Amino acid sequence: MPYSRVLEVYREHLSCELVYFPDPLLLHQGHMQWLFDHEGNRYLDFFSGIVTVSVGHCHPKVNAVAQKQLSRLWHTSNLFFHPPIHEYAEQLSALLPDPLKVIFFMNSGSEANDLAMLMARAHSTNTDIISFRGAYHGCSPYTIGLSNVGQFKMKLPSGEGCQSTMCPDVFRGPWGGSHCRDSPVQTIRKCSCAPDCCQAKDQYIEQFKDTLSTCVGKSIAGFFAEPIQGVNGVVQYPKGFLKEAFQLVQERGGVCIADEVQTGFGRLGSHFWGFQTHGVLPDIVTMAKGIGNGFPMAAVVTTPEIAKSLAKSVLHFNTFGGNPMACAIASAVLEVIKEEKLQENSLEVGTYLLLKLAELRDEFEIIGDVRGKGLMVGIEMVKDKASRQPLPREEVNQIHEGCRRMGLIIGRGGLFSQTFRIAPSLCVTKPEVDFAVDVFRAAVSQHME
Ligand code: PMP
Numbered sequence: 001m002p003y004s005r006v007l008e009v010y011r012e013h014l015s016c017e018l019v020y021f022p023d024p025l026l027l028h029q030g031h032m033q034w035l036f037d038h039e040g041n042r043y044l045d046f047f048s049g050i051v052t053v054s055v056g057h058c059h060p061k062v063n064a065v066a067q068k069q070l071s072r073l074w075h076t077s078n079l080f081f082h083p084p085i086h087e088y089a090e091q092l093s094a095l096l097p098d099p100l101k102v103i104f105f106m107n108s109g110s111e112a113n114d115l116a117m118l119m120a121r122a123h124s125t126n127t128d129i130i131s132f133r134g135a136y137h138g139c140s141p142y143t144i145g146l147s148n149v150g151q152f153k154m155k156l157p158s159g160e161g162c163q164s165t166m167c168p169d170v171f172r173g174p175w176g177g178s179h180c181r182d183s184p185v186q187t188i189r190k191c192s193c194a195p196d197c198c199q200a201k202d203q204y205i206e207q208f209k210d211t212l213s214t215c216v217g218k219s220i221a222g223f224f225a226e227p228i229q230g231v232n233g234v235v236q237y238p239k240g241f242l243k244e245a246f247q248l249v250q251e252r253g254g255v256c257i258a259d260e261v262q263t264g265f266g267r268l269g270s271h272f273w274g275f276q277t278h279g280v281l282p283d284i285v286t287m288a289k290g291i292g293n294g295f296p297m298a299a300v301v302t303t304p305e306i307a308k309s310l311a312k313s314v315l316h317f318n319t320f321g322g323n324p325m326a327c328a329i330a331s332a333v334l335e336v337i338k339e340e341k342l343q344e345n346s347l348e349v350g351t352y353l354l355l356k357l358a359e360l361r362d363e364f365e366i367i368g369d370v371r372g373k374g375l376m377v378g379i380e381m382v383k384d385k386a387s388r389q390p391l392p393r394e395e396v397n398q399i400h401e402g403c404r405r406m407g408l409i410i411g412r413g414g415l416f417s418q419t420f421r422i423a424p425s426l427c428v429t430k431p432e433v434d435f436a437v438d439v440f441r442a443a444v445s446q447h448m449e
Helices: 003-013 060-070 083-094 109-124 184-188 199-214 241-251 304-313 324-339 342-363 393-405 430-448
Strands: 027-031 034-037 042-045 102-106 129-132 162-165 222-225 255-259 284-287 298-302 367-373 376-381 411-413 419-422
Touching (some): 083 102, 109 255, 184 342, 241 255, 342 367, 342 430, 376 393
Parallel strands (some): 129 222, 222 255, 255 284
Antiparallel strands (some): 027 034, 411 419
């Protein structure tokens, strides 16, 4: 099909509102961290789908396992057993601390968070659920009430019982605190934020308590948090905030849910799960994206008590959840992460990337902030460092397109789509980081000319 016809089909039949670039990329092939378009042009994929291809496109080991399973058994439904689900359940549960040992398999992050919401309400017998402004937990009719990202038009009346609370964003929020973040850039090269940095956490906790007090009967069913916000532009909280917030919720009989859809499976480098970087123990962990390296797969892991509460109030059933293909692929992904030491690579190469980007931040007035952990990195673009006003969308678009023209794919996020998001497959190398940073520097420089 010629590219002109592809564009017509896209306009006539596909509802892809979020497609990047006026002339969208037509991708034909992928190999590890590289993508190839219909003309054979090569791109370094620094967004891996949307933070999804964890071990590389078409990884040979994952492909071989998928092909073997494809010729053996595709589907059984939840009515029968099959080996891949039992093998994977053992592997996955071993990665989570006690008492997080009961797994429910699903197909997407939204589905996983839907189920977590049901669990929180069933277990606590309360109704109100709190999430951060700027959070993204999905766009199913249930989770849409938890997602508060400005760039999405989530104005539908589906959020009954959903309360949004101020996001403890130390770059955009009112109380400073940027160097309180748990990030190599802040640790090694302190940024020049307000000296009252450490007080920021306390101010955000006060706000959080205010939200808790507005819940029906002052009781709460659940609190959802991404360990680092992804769609909102790689937003990190002040150190210690999440631990205190979890305590406040649990003291009130609520359930804490760590949404690990983007942050899990070693992406943050220092730990396998994002919640571990905050020193908290959630009651429910939801996961998707990287678990299947792009194959539809998701899971909710919880405690036996919460699983029992759910069973008392609803029969949970999912036709495709935990199907043989998804489980076999997810097992292979885990083996690759372990064998190729990809979590360790994420820490090493991610730290290298963050420090190189911090140099760019010092070089360019319009790079306001560089942040993140491991291979989940954000570059926030501003009009100037003093005002921190977001760089207008058209200007961010130009830099984004410049990168793509020079062979680099990166993502976007944030309320004004002003933050570039970088999340390559965990197998990325330092020379590839050098290439990406050079391209980004060139795209920003061209824009400034
Ligand atoms: N939670 C988070 C943190 C996400 O980033 C996303 C997807 N961007 C979801 C949930 C929803 O996942 P899905 O698109 O698979 O439904």
